[in-house]
Each structure stands twice: as structure tokens, then as C-alpha cells.
Amino acid sequence: MKAIWRSGPLAVRGFRLLAGGQFASTIGDYCYAVALPWLVLSAHGGAILLGTVLACYGVPRTLLIPAGGVLADKLGSRTLMLTADVVRCVMVAGLAVLAARHVTSLAALGPIAALIGAGEGLFIPASFAIMPSLLDAERLAAGNALSTAAVQVGSLLGPALGGALVAATRASTAAFAVDAASFGLSALTLLLIPRRPAPGSVTATAAEAAAAEARAAAEGEGAADPAAPGGMLALLRRSRALQVILVVVVAANLASGGMGDVALPALAHAKYGAGGYGALLACLAVGGIAGTLGAARTGGLRAPVMFASAVFLAESVAIALVPYLGGEPGAAALLCVVGACNGLGNVTFLTVMQKWVSPGLLGRVMGMLMLCAFGSFPLSVAVSGVLVRHLGPVPFFPVAGALVALAILVGLTQREFRTFGALDAAAPQATAKAAEGSRK
Numbered sequence: 001m002k003a004i005w006r007s008g009p010l011a012v013r014g015f016r017l018l019a020g021g022q023f024a025s026t027i028g029d030y031c032y033a034v035a036l037p038w039l040v041l042s043a044h045g046g047a048i049l050l051g052t053v054l055a056c057y058g059v060p061r062t063l064l065i066p067a068g069g070v071l072a073d074k075l076g077s078r079t080l081m082l083t084a085d086v087v088r089c090v091m092v093a094g095l096a097v098l099a100a101r102h103v104t105s106l107a108a109l110g111p112i113a114a115l116i117g118a119g120e121g122l123f124i125p126a127s128f129a130i131m132p133s134l135l136d137a138e139r140l141a142a143g144n145a146l147s148t149a150a151v152q153v154g155s156l157l158g159p160a161l162g163g164a165l166v167a168a169t170r171a172s173t174a175a176f177a178v179d180a181a182s183f184g185l186s187a188l189t190l191l192l193i194p195r196r197p198a199p200g201s202v203t204a205t206a207a208e209a210a211a212a213e214a215r216a217a218a219e220g221e222g223a224a225d226p227a228a229p230g231g232m233l234a235l236l237r238r239s240r241a242l243q244v245i246l247v248v249v250v251a252a253n254l255a256s257g258g259m260g261d262v263a264l265p266a267l268a269h270a271k272y273g274a275g276g277y278g279a280l281l282a283c284l285a286v287g288g289i290a291g292t293l294g295a296a297r298t299g300g301l302r303a304p305v306m307f308a309s310a311v312f313l314a315e316s317v318a319i320a321l322v323p324y325l326g327g328e329p330g331a332a333a334l335l336c337v338v339g340a341c342n343g344l345g346n347v348t349f350l351t352v353m354q355k356w357v358s359p360g361l362l363g364r365v366m367g368m369l370m371l372c373a374f375g376s377f378p379l380s381v382a383v384s385g386v387l388v389r390h391l392g393p394v395p396f397f398p399v400a401g402a403l404v405a406l407a408i409l410v411g412l413t414q415r416e417f418r419t420f421g422a423l424d425a426a427a428p429q430a431t432a433k434a435a436e437g438s439r440k
Helices: 002-007 013-042 046-063 065-075 076-098 106-129 135-170 173-192 201-216 230-239 240-271 273-297 305-323 327-356 359-375 377-391 393-410 426-439
Strands: none
Touching: 013 046, 013 076, 013 106, 013 135, 013 173, 046 065, 046 106, 046 359, 065 076, 065 359, 076 106, 076 173, 106 230, 106 327, 106 359, 135 173, 135 201, 135 273, 135 327, 173 377, 201 359, 230 240, 230 359, 240 273, 240 305, 240 327, 240 359, 240 377, 240 393, 273 327, 305 327, 305 393, 359 377, 377 393
């Protein structure tokens, strides 16, 4: 543990501030997730009003993710995250006032929910793009693992705190106030992080390399490619690996999204009851934390995408077996494996992407990646609802597992996907040229 504080990510002040702020903000987010339904339903607003308010939140969040990536590159991830947190702090404080006055109309809640969702959409790409500006390449995987684990722990503590506050006060006001305060705390931690990339960080090192390459080209010693235009679309057209990755992300999320939010609760409702469902979700979350922390040691892998693909294939097998192996205890154990594989694979892949993409394009690439993940969710749950209704929840799991495996296996047929992020210095240099072109 001492080594983590002395030489790991926790030794970096900027990282400690970021992780602490995101931990607090996640707890607040889940207080909000408890408080909003309680506010609407306790005032007899009904499921239709609740669904509409949630849509007011969800639609702007999804639509603004690409814009968040662009703004993260233009304004800086720290600045965008800070602005989004301040706006959300004010908006959630407004919800606390409405809750205290028992105001639950769509005209009052809808615009506030939309602005909160918009802030979340702008925030998401920047939150993934900021890490390379704080940590060097050796600490990046561990930093991603610890940061993600902090968010996951916050997602476990937040609902319990939100539920306790609502139960104790019989109102949503206190839970909204905690969420507003958490955004304020997150904004404060971001304000304390220096504007410029930390010396020796991945971003600073890439910027120095790009500057050296530009100087060499100006002196006639290099071969900068003037025909290589910059920008996200140019990178997407040139990079077969990125094209395949985005398709795999969409396909895998289409298969797995409905599993967690439609098929699993339907299975639990039919076989295990509410208590069993809570236990299954807890096992999934505990597995996710364990897998995420395990990813801290994956930064030096020679073929990280091959490793992550093997992990995701193991996850697909576990998904397929959830309803078939040992009743509730077996399902709980398999969901723990699902969570562990998902956490391990996601952090490994995220770290590869952060190292491969140049700083000038990282926000946009993260925005595109998050759009593929979040944007596929509505279609996933809609299709899953139809399948579960006609087939039942049990057959859905092998279907979902097979689709996840198929997405990964199709990706592995492409050499560019298999070798993506391998120990090769050429890829970051290529994206650095694209970034330089985008700034001209």
C-alpha cells in the first residue's frame, strides 16, 4: 500500500484530486437516482411523468456526448468538466428547492433534468480524456483502475445513502442537497488541478514528441506528411483499427445492455425475488470492482487488445451460463465473473486508447467511443424487452453471450484490431500528425 502512495497514481496530487472528486460526485449521482423517482411518485406523478422526466435527462446526455469530445479538445478537459459540474450543482440545488416546495410538474422538472443531462453528456468524454494529462504511461493503467474503482464504490454507497436520507426525512430534499454538494466538491477538486499537463505525463510527452517532429520537419530532417489532413473524421477514415473498434463496441453493447437491465431483473422476478435480485446486483458490482482493480497491472502488456478480447470472451461464456448453473448461488457467482471480466477488459482497453490517440484528438475519440456505448443502450433494451417477452428471460442469456462473443471474434479477424496498442511507437505518431493538422 505504501508503494501505491509513494510511486503509484496516488502519489500524484492531480490524480488524487480527480479521483476524490469523482468518488464524491458518484455518491451524489446515486442519491439523485433515488431522490428523483421518489419525488415524482410520492406526489402521485405516475410512471408516465417519471419516464418523461428521465427522457428529458437521457436524450440531451446522449446527443451532447460528441460535442463534449470536441469541446474537451478545444477548451481542455479540466475546464469543460469544471463548467459542467458548476452547472449541475446549480441545477440540482434547484431540484432541492422544488422538492422542498413539493413542485413536481413536467414544466418545472423537465428543463432542469435536461440541463443536468446535457452537463453529463459534455462531462463524460472529458472525464476519460483528462487522465493522460495527469499520469505517465507507466501509471496510466493503475490510475484508470483506481479511478474506475472509486466510481464503482461510490455507486454502491450512493444508493444506500440516498435511500437512508429519503427514508429518514420522507422527502427528496436532503438527497438532492447532497448531490448538489457533491458537484460543488467535484468542481473544487477540478479547480485545484493545474491547467497544464503534469510534467512527464502521457499528454506532455506526446506534445514534446510532436514538437520535436515538427522542428525536425522544418529543418528538413523529418518527413511530415502534408497530405495527411487532421481531425476526427480524417483519423476515422485512415484507421481501420478504430473503425473495427467502434463496430465491436456497438455490437457488444447491443448484446450486453439488455442483459443487465431487462433480462436479469426479469429472471430474478421469476425465480429469486427482490432480495435475490439485490444480491445478484451486489455480486455483479463486487466483481466489477475486483476486475477493475486487477487491471492496474495491465499497463505493460505487449498485446493488450488480445488480452482484453480473451477476457471479454470469458465474460460472454459467463453471461450465457447465468440461468443454468446452480440456481441463485450459481447465478451470483457467474455474475461476479461477468463483472470482473467487464471491469478488467474495459480498463485495459481504455488505457490502450488513451496511449494511442494523440492529445489533440483524445476528447473526440473518447466522445465517439462513449456515443457508441451509450447510444446503443435504448435500442438494446427495446429489443431485449421484445425478446424476453416472447422467449422468456432464460434463453436470452445464451443469446446475449453468443452475440458478445461474435462481436469480439469478428473483431479478431482483423489484423489491425489484433495488433492495436501493441508495443509500437508508430501509431501515436500517426495520430499526432492528425492532431497537428486539426489545429492549423
